[in-house]
Amino acid sequence: MFKNIVFYIFLLSLLLPNIILSFTEQLTPLGALTNIVLPGGIMYLLLSISPKIGRSIWMMFPLVFFAAFQIVLLALYGRSIIAVDMFLNLVTTNSSEVTELLGSLAPVISFVMLLYVPSLIAAGIFIHKGTLLDAPFVKSNFRVASGICIIGIGLLVCSFTSPTPYSTTSNLYPVNVGYNIYLAIDRTRRTGNYHQTSASFRYDAVPSHTAGDRELYMLVIGETSRAENWQLLGYTRPTNPKLTGRHDIITSTRAYSESNTTHKSVPMLLSPVDATNFDTDIYKVKSIVTAFKDAGFSTAFLSNQRYNHSFIDFFAFESDTTVFIKELDRISNPIEANRKPDSELLPVIDNIIAQGNKKQLIVVHTYGSHFNYIDRYSDADKRFTPCDYKEAVKEERDKLINAYDNTIVATDRFLSECIDRLESLDDVKSGLLYTSDHGEDIFDDEHGRFLHASPRPSIHQVHVPFIAWLSEKYRTAYPDNSIRLRKNARKLLSTSRSFTPTALDIAGIKVSGDALSDTTASLVSSDYMPRKPLYLSDHNIAVRLKDIL
Incomplete structure (x- = not known):
């Protein structure tokens, strides 16, 4: 009968x-x-409790949602179960990113619709x-499910008793x-209390450079840019035609x-x-912006991203000037706002520079190489x-790579x-640091992975x-900093660990107080000491990168 078949x-x-997870995850045969067997038996039992099959199916809708999400x-x-970060992305990812992502997942979304709808x-x-299930059918299935x-x-x-470590919170779906939902709710709660838990944080920052000199530093955070597609870093394609021609990079x-997630990497x-x-301190620290302000700098945070209602926004609004250019046209012209190239940040940068502040920090958060790639560059960079x-499928990889490489050309420009x-300001000691929050998979191997933020x-x-750049006036004033930066940049580098300490040292800002100052993390320090690469897991545990690749 039809109702039994649906069952x-x-x-x-x-x-x-x-x-599927029993094959994709690192599970023992047991x-x-x-x-x-155990989840299957429990789901079977839940369906067999009542003859009201329609009600039973709809009461299990949360399992349907999780199953569709998991597939x-x-x-x-x-591979991997639905991660904490996946749930957090639901509240920290803006609608335009979601739309672009869903467009690339149309085939699998269609499949799960056909499977469950x-x-x-x-x-x-x-x-x-x-409609009711027949009593003998319910009774016999209940017995089988119980067994x-x-x-x-x-x-x-x-x-649990086997030699291999086993945990239901890691190894048993769902x-x-x-x-992971519990952890996501807990992190959301802690994030909501951020302003209270970070209120007393202090850098006790003081400047060490000559008070009368004008200084301007830019910290540029890229988006979804992977090193292997940069000509400066060994890529065979000319994706950095402008920067490659400079001798001072x-x-x-x-x-x-x-x-590999923006909401963790950028903070x-x-x-x-x-x-x-991260898990213990991110809720109680303030950003490098506050350290610069304490040291007497005017500060600006400029972004080509949307609000994400988390730490990036919190840090941005520590600045004297905060501009999210996508938000300016969010209502009047939402489609074009989503397609704004990073070059539209340049007039805002010009306005900040034109203010002529004696000491100035400009933090720039770009949209870089985020999918949909073809929306990230103009015809001038369509190289x-x-x-x-x-669509984003392996068969179109060559075209996807071409589009992605064009985004690197745009970033280069x-x-x-x-x-x-910065170079045009003859009377200013200046510098620029750039790195990206994370990279991207573009169907690079037999695993067929695409995008980022995988568990x-x-x-x-x-x-x-x-990359780093220091002006000639800066290099003349602080030659040791320039020499050490160039030397240490050849060594192993964790951007998450070293970006802030390096920026503070370049600007001559000394911090103490609550700041977790590690002199071995700064690329400008004579004590710089690289450490083996780490990765912040979905459960916010630092693990050796090589152990999870």
Whole structure:
């Protein structure tokens, strides 16, 4: 009968994520079997409790949502359960990013719609008509489900007693997803209390450079730019035609971010927090902007991103001047606002420079190479063609790479324009630091991964560009800083750990107080000491990068 068929199809569709995860995750054979039998038995039991099949199906809708979400995630990244960061992205990612992402996932979204929507429609019809499962059918299935649950419990006990470490919050779907929801709610709560928990934070920052000299420093945070596509860093394509022609650019070919998510990486770049202390300290620190203000600098935070209602916004509004250019046209012209190139930040930068402040910090958060790539550059930077991909699929990789490389050309032009502006100020000691928050997967290998923020990163997502530029007047005044910066940039570099200490040292700002000052982290320090690359896991634990790639 139709109602019985719907019963079994719905049960199998709910169990599909468990089956896939048992192959994709690093589970022992016993753990994989537990991940199928115990949840399958419980879902089977829940469906068999009542003859009201329509109501039973709709009461299990949360499991439908998680299953659909999980399948989409697996299609995108090839592995891993729904991460804490995935849930946080639902509240920190703006609508334009979501629209662009969903467009690239149309095939798998269509698949999950076909998988789950018919059962939900049928369940609605059953409720409307009062359709009931036959009593013998319910009774026999309840008995079978109970037996499977007992077997599943036995497997769970064996999993706990096996030599391989086992945890339900990590290895048993959907328990692990439920735990991640709890962590996401807890982090959201702690973020909501940020202004209270950070209120007493102090840098006690003091300047050490000559008081009368004019200084201007720019800190540029890129978006989704991976080192391997930078000509400056060894890429064979001419993606940096302007910067490559300069003799005064300092680069690092061994720079790594400690997160592949914007909402973690950018706060680490702009504060004295890294993977080792993120979970304990991010809720109580203030950003490098406050350190510069304490040291007598005028400050500006300029962004080509949307508000994200989290630490990036909190840090931005520490500044004397805060401008999110996408937000200016958000209502009047939302489509064009989403497509603003980073070059539209240049007039705002000009206005800040024109103020002629004696000491000035400008933090710039670009949109760089974020998907949809073709919206990130103008015709002037359309260097690689064809780049007219129709959708984000492996078959279109050549076009995707062309479009992505064009975004690097646009970034090259933007940074060159920024440096030109600083260089034109003859009476100013100035400098610029640039790095990206994270990189990107673009169907680079047999795993077929695309985009970033996967629960387990790839090297493409964490190997990022790092460049520095110091004006001639700065190099003349502080030659040792320039020499040490160039020397240390050749060593292993964690951008999350070193960006803020390096910027403070370049500007001659000494901090103490609550700031977690590590003199071995600054590239300008004679004590600089690289450390082995770390990664901030989904549960905010610092792990060796090599252990999870």
